Amino acid sequence: MHVAYICIDPGIPVFGSKGASVHVQEIVRSWLARGADVTIYCTRTGDAVPADLRGVRVVSHPIARGSGPDRERSQREAAATLAAQAVQDGVTAVYERYSLFSDALTRITSASSVPGILEVNAPLIDEQRTHRTLHDEAAALGALKNQLSAAAVIACVSDPVAAWIAGHAAPNFPTKIITAPNGVNVNRIGPSPEDNGAPTVVFVGTLKPWHGVRDLIEAKALSDGSWNLRIVGDGPEGAGLRELAAVKGVDVEFTGASTPAEVPALLVGCAIAVAPYPRTEREEEQYFSPLKIYEYCAAGLPVVASEVGQVPAIIDHQVTGLLVEPSNPAALAAALDELAGTPLARRTMSVAARRFAENHSWDAVLDAILEGSDL
Template sequence: MTERTTSPRTVAYVCADPGIPVFGTKGASVHIQEIVRAWRNRGAHVEVFAVRAGDAVPEDLADLPVHVVKVGGKGMEPAQREQAQRAAAARLAELVVELGPDLVYERYSLFSDVLATAAEALSVPGVLEVNAPLIDEQRTHRVLVDETGADEILRDQLAAADVVACVSEPVAAWVRARVPAAADPQVTVVPNGVNTDRVRPVSPDPSGDPVVVFVGTLKPWHGVEDLLEARRLAQAPWRLRLIGDGPQLGAIEALVAEHDLDVDLVGAVVPEAVPAALDGAMVAVAPYPESGDHYFSPLKVYEYAAAALPVVASRIGQIPAVVEEGVTGLLVPPSDPAALAAAIDALVTDPARSADLGAAARRRMVEHHSWDQVLEATVCGIATHAPDAPAGVR
């Protein structure tokens, strides 16, 4: 374990996950950008080391140094891809060591040991951010050839980290079970946050039926089919706006056509465009199904709340800690389209109540869930003050 410091002037942010571009439309890309902003707000000079850059660069991060080492071309066999990920991580570690930062902050990725390698070489503190049990995910939903290697690398990362920031308690439990006996990282639970300057309160569209909005990748674990069924069962008139894209788009389009539903399929938008895409809505929805692992911290719910939208969400995982029943939104049983429809109907037919719940949700985000607060909770034992020297000066 390295000696701790209280004022990192230069931070190396690392993401070696081939599925996450730094400047993309996924929630993970939003997370990267917001943590970078939070470090810069503390006065740190930040450089990013990644395997994908992306091209949706927000204006305020146009000057962010991003060092990219690509994993490789398409068509590789799973074992080849795992080796390519290891090779890319090794090169990223070399680049981080060349920079010589005061702190290494890595988003946990399979087969990446950048933090362990660079923090040891430089004798600087390290933070490992864990957003999901990736080994379990890869084994269950994709292909994992070298599980033993992936587990060994994770244990090395945990042993090297001063702080391991986990997005939820289930993720923290998964991490604690893998911390080597001789290691002593601070394993802490730090849920997601929201940029309340970027996501501002929206106003319902007074023309036509009320708008109910969903934002997210169109994948099975987001429950969009249940939302479409809720629209079919609804007693009150409301329009559904789906913001996102993904592998289930075709099936969703077929359901919309089959039942002649009033649905606006917006498609994926860059993070900077999400606030505008929410405008005009009265209610926002997070209809997570009962099946699946509920270890996530629901980024979309934080953004809904920051937009002063009352949230109707499934009562699973961390959601009851974010959406307070009857105060900032309504909670329903997962995989229950009828209950989902009834809750949405109740809000769209009572604009005053919807506005009150949305205003309370917004206040809670401003007071308790900024990204600056997320970073402070993550590194309070390492970097509690902005540096005295100018950013970038070591």
């Protein structure tokens, strides 16, 4: 089987360090594990190519930086060009990560009569309209409807995303829509003994407002001081968060940006992981399936996380971690203090977290997506 993995989104380097990049790489690995020959068709490659994926063929059609109608038109042109190349390459199946303005899956399945799977990770049209600028919404909606009609399976990362897709589908829509939450590579990330001394609490992610790291630093300042804090990653809020830590007089280890290959080593020795997502104005904005929480669990780390969106479906309160009120640094501090002071509870949660992760591997995610299909 020759699978075309397609990602037209210029904001996602397939060999980058952001969560979306990890998702791309892991799905490609799972296709390879099934014995497929995979070619990646994308608009942005990135330069952090994992050693085990260096043999994967990549066809790139770069899009110039910028914004506005020209960029939207460039995305449509890239989809057409890459789809034509995939048809020429003789692919026998298509797996596309949903991107604004792309109709690549539609073009390939129509030209070659091969099965196609559309993976949807966010309500991109709503996101673009709300947080950025969407110039040609009619074109974006038209491309989405065409993709939905052409796909044999539509795999949505969460139930809210699946509901969004269903809302855009035609009446009596025959295509199979399923919910396929994120997974984790349990071979790449595993448990390790805690370091001696005060427990280390770790956060992994891009330092952007919607990850709630400001609340985490506030919580550290309010805590009883019984735990250390390590923040893995960097981003637009990096400088401001370092300044906040200095103002609050708290000692925080900022590791800086890291590649996915470096993350497992940065989790070694940690005792607790945290996902302090803030409260949002609208509940429907909490549609994401948090990749970091699955990785925390694979590392055998009890997780303290905000009780928002899909998180309660992942973290079993008092079993694999603790759920806290979002945007409440005092509650977050109290939960972290509690776990830091109870090593037996941490050990019990560690075993449960790892067991949970082992049942949510990326191979299992792809198996669920393909179940009942012709692939």
